[in-house]
Amino acid sequence: MNTDDVADEAVRPILRLYLAGDAPGARRALEGRKRIIDAASEPIDIEIIDILERPAEAEIAGILATPTLSDETVTPPRRLIGDISNTTQVLEYFGYGNKDASG
């Protein structure tokens, strides 16, 4: 394993976006994800998990519906479900800054 990657992962918080294939809202959620990454004042990784391809992960995480954006580094996991296109609201919920707001 590359040590740079480990260091990078350590500083970059990872959120997970659970989607279901081409379900309604999935494409919108992907667009939302991109905007969140662009708008965040610090680098954020948002991993995409298609629960049709990786159903076991959804099962383990207890995902009941998609799209769900989840921070599983805390207990219980902090989650948003539904439409994540309101970038400011999403960043605030997960405790991240917004470039636009800070600048």
Place this chain on the structure above:
Amino acid sequence: MSMARERMRTAAEVFDTGEDEPLAGFSQLSFQRLVENIADGILIVDLAGTVLYANPAAGEIFGQPIEKLLHVPLGRPVVAGDIAEIRVRRPGKPSADVEMRVVEIGWNGDAALLASLRDVSAQRAAEERQRQSHKMEAIGRLAAGIVHDFNNLLAVFESGLNLLEKQIAVDPADAKVGMLINEMRARAGNGGALTQQLLAFSRRQTLSPEVIDVNARIESLIHLFEGTLGRGVEIRTILAPHLDAVAIDANQFDVALLNLAVNARDAMDGRGTLTIETSNISNGFNGSSETETSLVRVTIRDTGCGMSKETLAQVFEPFFTTKGEGRGTGLGLSQVYGFVHQSGGQVLIDSEIGKGTSLHLLLPSVRRF
């Protein structure tokens, strides 16, 4: 029913702890009954995303007893605008498409969110069926179209016979007699091809399936394509070795590929790359099939102008065409659709404006003997 009693008790516990004043003239029990009998699912979720209350309809939507939903970290429900569409996973059942609305409420003195959920899966499926039936209704329009095309062919025949009659009177041995007969034979062929396409689409034609090697069939057609598509179109093939055999009508397959190649040429305005690709696919493509099936995928990809969503919704309708008058009959893709569906397969399209179009024919494969 013990399940129903359990649900009532759970709801009652939640409502009993409420501090809200009973509303004018209605008892708390009335409101409990209202919430428990309403068709829409109702979830009360705290601001951290934990489920505080679920009504029986919500339990139905999630396919779980209400008790299993309580205290679950579902997530804070969010909508942009009026509603959000979510897909609900259900243990042992197909997932459900659900419309979610969210309002802020007070719950036992704290701020909370009320998410109302409506299962629209049946509605979505009905809409899909309606779209399909609209396409099929278009078959009705074939009658008018074919009359027009056949009248043109008959006019050609009539004038051809007149010329032939005159020519025979002058000199039956003249070479022109043979040319006229050949010309009319070609027109008869056009008429025959038109009726075959129409019949294949209306699903009444009996196809003659035979076990064929798709790769070999494509390779034999490439020569014809090179002559038909013009010099500006580069033809590439990516043919999977050990491709499974399929049982289809070989002539209809040729016609389908020719239709798709001509469409691709027109989409590229005579300049670009046409790629024909084949591969084996197992377990179906859309996951809807219970039985394990193997498919052969034939993809025809162009580097042309692509199609808008509006165009994509209509491409399989007979006589729908984006080509100018006299350049297309609008029967090409409807032939492809009719033939592939009759053969037990399906047609999928990926297209994006400016990026080209990929058309996938998924044909059920057969075991070689």
